[in-house]
Amino acid sequence: xxxxxxxxxxxxxxxxxxxxxxxxxxxxxxxxxxxxxxxxxxxxxxxxxxxxxxxxxxxxxxxxxxxxxxxxxxxxxxxxxxxxxxxxxxxxxxxxxxxxxxxxxxxxxxxxxxxxxxxxxxxxxxxxxxxxxxxxxxxxxxxxxxxxxxxxxxxxxxxxxxxxxxxxxxxxxxxxxxxxxxxxxxxxxxxxxxxxxxxxxxxxxxxxxxxxxxxxxxxxxxxxx
Amino acid sequence: xxxxxxxxxxxxxxxxxxxxxxxxxxxxxxxxxxxxxxxxxxxxxxxxxxxxxxxxxxxxxxxxxxxxxxxxxxxxxxxxxxxxxxxxxxxxxxxxxxxxxxxxxxxxxxxxxxxxxxxxxxxxxxxxxxxxxxxxxxxxxxxxxxxxxxxxxxxxxxxxxxxxxxxxxxxxxxxxxxxxxxxxxxxxxxxxxxxxxxxxxxxxxxxxxxxxxxxxxxxxxxxxxxxxxxxxxxxxxxxxxxxxxxxxxxxxxxxxxxxxxxxxxxxxxxxxxxx
Numbered sequence: 001x002x003x004x005x006x007x008x009x010x011x012x013x014x015x016x017x018x019x020x021x022x023x024x025x026x027x028x029x030x031x032x033x034x035x036x037x038x039x040x041x042x043x044x045x046x047x048x049x050x051x052x053x054x055x056x057x058x059x060x061x062x063x064x065x066x067x068x069x070x071x072x073x074x075x076x077x078x079x080x081x082x083x084x085x086x087x088x089x090x091x092x093x094x095x096x097x098x099x100x101x102x103x104x105x106x107x108x109x110x111x112x113x114x115x116x117x118x119x120x121x122x123x124x125x126x127x128x129x130x131x132x133x134x135x136x137x138x139x140x141x142x143x144x145x146x147x148x149x150x151x152x153x154x155x156x157x158x159x160x161x162x163x164x165x166x167x168x169x170x171x172x173x174x175x176x177x178x179x180x181x182x183x184x185x186x187x188x189x190x191x192x193x194x195x196x197x198x199x200x201x202x203x204x205x206x207x208x209x210x211x212x213x214x215x216x217x218x219x220x221x222x223x224x225x
Numbered sequence: 226x227x228x229x230x231x232x233x234x235x236x237x238x239x240x241x242x243x244x245x246x247x248x249x250x251x252x253x254x255x256x257x258x259x260x261x262x263x264x265x266x267x268x269x270x271x272x273x274x275x276x277x278x279x280x281x282x283x284x285x286x287x288x289x290x291x292x293x294x295x296x297x298x299x300x301x302x303x304x305x306x307x308x309x310x311x312x313x314x315x316x317x318x319x320x321x322x323x324x325x326x327x328x329x330x331x332x333x334x335x336x337x338x339x340x341x342x343x344x345x346x347x348x349x350x351x352x353x354x355x356x357x358x359x360x361x362x363x364x365x366x367x368x369x370x371x372x373x374x375x376x377x378x379x380x381x382x383x384x385x386x387x388x389x390x391x392x393x394x395x396x397x398x399x400x401x402x403x404x405x406x407x408x409x410x411x412x413x414x415x416x417x418x419x420x421x422x423x424x425x426x427x428x429x430x431x432x433x434x435x436x437x438x439x440x441x442x443x444x445x446x447x448x449x450x451x452x453x454x455x456x457x458x459x460x461x462x463x464x465x466x467x468x469x470x471x472x473x474x475x476x477x478x479x480x481x482x483x484x485x486x487x488x489x490x491x492x493x494x495x496x497x498x499x500x
Contacts (some may be wrong), residue, residue: 197275
């Protein structure tokens with residue numbers, strides 16, 4: 001079954017534009033298709049249009065971060081027929097919906113010594129979470145929610161390296177203590193990352209020797225609960 | 226006949242006493258008896274859960290068990306405690322080991338774990354116990370001239386009760402991009418600067434979209450938006466001066482209550498000029 005969607009699509013070329021603009025499109029698409037198919041239809045209209053492709057391709061629709069593998073049917077049911085399409089992070093836009101991911105990619109190096117190079121594909125699957133956090137735009141030192149999710153996964157995979165891995169995220173400046181709940185800004189809403197981050201914070205607080213003064217204060221608070 | 230008990234041992238209790246006062250008065254006006262849950266343990270919220278999840282679940286399970294012992298349904302005065310109860314129920318249903326641990330601890334307190342204790346938000350009392358049609362008949366004051374923004378950053382469910390109640394009152398609901406964003410409370414202890422920036426962005430967004438007042442049903446959001454509004458203004462470099470109210474307070478005013486102390490407005494830092 002086809003549906004007609006009214007789109008406002010973010011357009012920007014970092015090489016030539018000073019400011020972004022939004023272009024309107026009205027597109028008919030089969031509801032069983034995916035967001036990636038919708039983006040391909042836009043490109044048929046506008047050859048110069050660029051968007052993320054591949055397994056972890058993600059964009060923002062009506063302010064929520066999602067993978068382009070989402071079905072149009074689900075999108076229509078949740079957002080209606082008027083959609084605003086933007087890159088995962090408008091401040092890092094390179095061309096239309098594609099972004100500069102250097103900050104995301106570089107954070108993997110923090111755990112490089114403790115994990116296998118093949119684990120990077122797990123890290124890459126957290127790109128949506130990385131850019132859903134508002135803190136990445138406010139503090140360039142912030143390690144990122146992707147790294148915290150990845151840390152949890154790697155502690156599960158390499159339990160003997162738990163303490164070393166945990167020590168990478170325990171600092172106050174840019175560390176896990178600056179994480180804010182992003183479950184409401186992911187689509188579909190997902191609390192899995194929040195549960196992982198709760199676990200990591202609990203583990204840091206349980207350590208016999210606190211990683212730093214801030215963790216020591218948190219330990220004292222938690223003892224009084 | 227349903228029996229209710231009010232859970233008032235909330236996060237930041239002293240700073241957000243208005244939630245308790247207004248919910249008590251609202252229930253009184255709606256004819257619902259709900260004495261405070263005695264010997265309750267404090268809700269430590271998601272921030273407490275992140276530091277000591279076992280204590281978080283134990284406290285909530287303790288309160289669920291206490292209410293069960295009184296054969297009462299719990300009424301929450303705000304979102305944080307409501308979400309906490311839901312999270313504990315979910316966690317204990319999922320994790321048998323944790324459930325057993327909490328259950329044993331409760332036995333030592335002379336209590337029995339109860340995951341079927343009903344927990345209602347005070348807004349759900351209006352919708353499900355009184356009924357929206359009945360509530361509409363009781364309304365004496367319209368909010369037709371007001372643009373109201375509803376902050377949902379801490380809301381766990383996608384319910385639209387806030388909107389349903391505000392629609393009955395004739396209010397114009399303002400939509401704004403930052404509706405689901407963080408209010409910054411969770412990082413306040415780690416970075417006041419970033420926390421204020423986050424909350425300030427939300428408040429500016431409501432202001433720039435023409436809101437006359439903002440609904441925040443979570444005690445933590447209220448603390449950021451009302452209690453720290455001067456800091457937020459400094460952080461974003463703009464005046465905001467927007468009153469922060471809960472649905473209970475708006476509902477009370479709609480029912481004709483004009484006593485500031487009963488609505489809990491006296492403890493607000495930013496005074497509402499609705500009365």
